[in-house]
Amino acid sequence: MSLSALLKALFTYFHPVLMWTVFALCIYAMYLGLKVRKIRAVAGEERKQLIKGRFHIKHHQVGAILLSLMVLGSIGGIGVTYVNNGKLFVGPHLIAGLGMTGLVAIAASLSPFMQRGSLMARNFHLAVSAIILGLFGWEAFTGMEIVQKIMNQS
Numbered sequence: 001m002s003l004s005a006l007l008k009a010l011f012t013y014f015h016p017v018l019m020w021t022v023f024a025l026c027i028y029a030m031y032l033g034l035k036v037r038k039i040r041a042v043a044g045e046e047r048k049q050l051i052k053g054r055f056h057i058k059h060h061q062v063g064a065i066l067l068s069l070m071v072l073g074s075i076g077g078i079g080v081t082y083v084n085n086g087k088l089f090v091g092p093h094l095i096a097g098l099g100m101t102g103l104v105a106i107a108a109s110l111s112p113f114m115q116r117g118s119l120m121a122r123n124f125h126l127a128v129s130a131i132i133l134g135l136f137g138w139e140a141f142t143g144m145e146i147v148q149k150i151m152n153q154s
Helices: 003-041 044-052 055-085 092-109 111-115 119-153
Strands: none
Touching (some): 003 044, 003 119, 092 119, 111 119
């Protein structure tokens, strides 16, 4: 196997591995976000214990990583598809991926409003995040169909 063929294979499979990692991070971010939401709803000793978990800081950090990886993963997926095929395949996988990338940016952009206490921004952030997670679940499995096609062609 030549070096260029090895690099092509690495780039081809890097996108799916990265996006499955990002999917897992999305699930973790939602867990952290729900913990942050719970802190606002409880009082007393339970609240004190939850605050010690620093879930809000972890949620912001994971969210920032998600935003970066989602944008880079989308660009990388589009790039490797174009390099390997000389064209893009405009279909549900691509459209949903681009939609998720836009939704991640919207979810992140709500952060300043949520920090100011906007309940509407928090609820919208939660709704957008739930949509992202649902789309991502579907996207991950349709992506595996694409990986299977690539493996069958090799």
